[in-house]
Amino acid sequence: MNPYEIKELSPTGVLAEMGVEQGDLLLSINGRSVVDELDIRFLGGEEEILVEIQKPDGEIWELEIEKESDEPLGLHCDGGTLGIRRCRNNCVFCFIDQMPPGMRDTLYIKDDDERLSFLQGNYVTLTNLSEALKRRIVDYHIMPINISIHTTDPELRCKMLGNRFAGSILEDLAFFSEHHIQMNGQIVMCPGYNDGEALKKTLEDVMAFYPWLQSLSVVPVGLSSYREGLPALYPVDAQKAAETLDIIREAQDKMLAQYGVRFVFPSDEFFLLAGQDLPGEDYYGDFSQLENGVGMMTDFKAGLRDALAGRTPKSKGSHRFGIITGVLAKGFMEACAGAIEKVYPGADIGVLPIKNNHFGPSITVSGLVTGGDIVAQIPKENEIETYFIPENMVRYGTEDFLDDMTLGALSQALGAEVAIVPVRGDALAEAVAQRLIGG
Structure with a gap:
């Protein structure tokens, strides 16, 4: 493994004050080789540390440092010296394999990296995790680890993941449970x-790993129109969604009786596909699987309700809004729009569900709507003054859609303001209020 090169460091940080410079190599901390950012974060968290640095001329420095445990070393090392651990699987349901051609290169990268599970919340299959890396997770007490379980049947898991080494999931869950590493699970x-x-x-198998396996989500497979040459898969229909909800409720009843928690949760899509009402807030506990679309609508509705509670109907003039969303959330967002209009009579809110022509009509979630589809389906000649899009429609930290259209380009194409709104009911209410009455 190549030494970790220091690309950036704070001029007021501990290392900079001791003469460490950009371009130096970080060899070890307390005698342990530095592999990546996790080593830096955890080894550098001690109050007394010995840092080994190699200067560009080959000179080795050993720096004895005393600091507060929460005081950072003040450096940022280039993760590119290691790179993302790529996925070795060939999953039958992999959405990256279903991506249309011509998109930006980064969208075709398949990662299966336990470091990103900890740092960014990504889900990993554990199929490329060596014994040394498993031990590092335990040594550093890195948790929670988010694990793509899918099935506990060894033969079936190998088939689904396209990897003959994928059958040891029960052993992996047992290992982390025995070492008290918290986990969350996912089933596609x-x-x-x-x-x-x-x-x-x-479900019966994984319930045995509670409480270290804290929660489990079940989400329906997503199928684009670009599956030529891929295994035949079928979408979840209303009957299958209802059947799956029954299976999950049975498991929940067992966990409630034994531990007082539901533990396993279906994504919101199952309720919508089955034509069943979404559960209330108490159903989801701490909403631990929110990022998997579990309880997102219930949480949104509760936030909107709380934001509107106690406000008397008022307006300063009128304003026409358009909420851009995926087809799946149309009815839900129309109900939310109606609730806002009751409090702000001057708000005229239309819901604009966008059919996904980019990935295919079976993709109905808002997070995969592209700017091009929005432009193609919303006529410029209308009286809408402000469009709202959920923040999961653009790449994190940017204003770019999946097809690389920018927010500014979309605004210009629609001839109106386009605003990104966090996926929270209170945020939507506030965005309306700001434009209608100034907050």
Whole structure:
């Protein structure tokens, strides 16, 4: 493994004050080789540390440092010296394999990196995790680890992941449980593979790892129109969604009786596909699987309700809004728009569901809507003054859609303001209020 090169460091940080400079190599901390950012974060957290640095001329410095435990070393090392651990699987449901051609290169990168699980919340299959890396997770007490389980049947998991080494998930869960490492799990449910009895068996198996396996989500497989040459898969329909909800409720009843928690949760899509009402807030506990679309609508509705509670109807003039969303959330967002209009009579809010022509009509979630589809489906000749889009429609930290259209380009194409709004009910209410009455 190549030494870690220091690309940036704070001029007021501990290392800079001791003469460390950009371009130096970080060899070790307390005698342990530095592999990546996790080593820096955890080894550098001690109050007394010995840092080994190699200067460009080959000179080795050993720096004895005393500091507060929460005081950073003041450096940023180039993660590119290690790179992302790429996925070695060939999953039958992989959405990256279903991406249309011509998109930016980074969208085709498949990672399966336990470091990103800790740092960014990504889910990992553990199939490329060596014993040394497993031990490092335990040594550093890195948690929670988010794990893509999918099924506990060894043969079926190898088939679904396209990897003959993927069958040891139960052993992996047992290892981390025995070492008290907290985990969250995910199942991408594919009809004909890990549904029905296979799902029942998986839930029965993983419940045994509670409380170290803290929660489990079940989400339906997403299928684009670009599946040529890929295994035949079928979308979750209303009947399959209802059947799956019954299986999950049965498992929840067992966990409630034994531990007082539901533990396993279906994503919101299952309720919508089955035509069933979304549960209330108490159902989701601490909303630990929110990022997987579990309880997102219930949380949104509760935030909107609280934001509007106690406000008397008022307006300063009128304003026409358009909420851009995916097809799946149309009815839900129309109900939210109606609630806002009751408090702000001057608000005229239309909901604009966008059919996903970019990935295919079976993709109905808002997070995969592209700028090009929005422009193609919303006529410029209308009286809408402000459009709202959820922040999951653009790449994190940017104003770029998946097709690289920018927020500014979309605003120009629509001839109106386009505003990014956090996926929270209170944020939507506030965005309306700011434009209608100044907050």
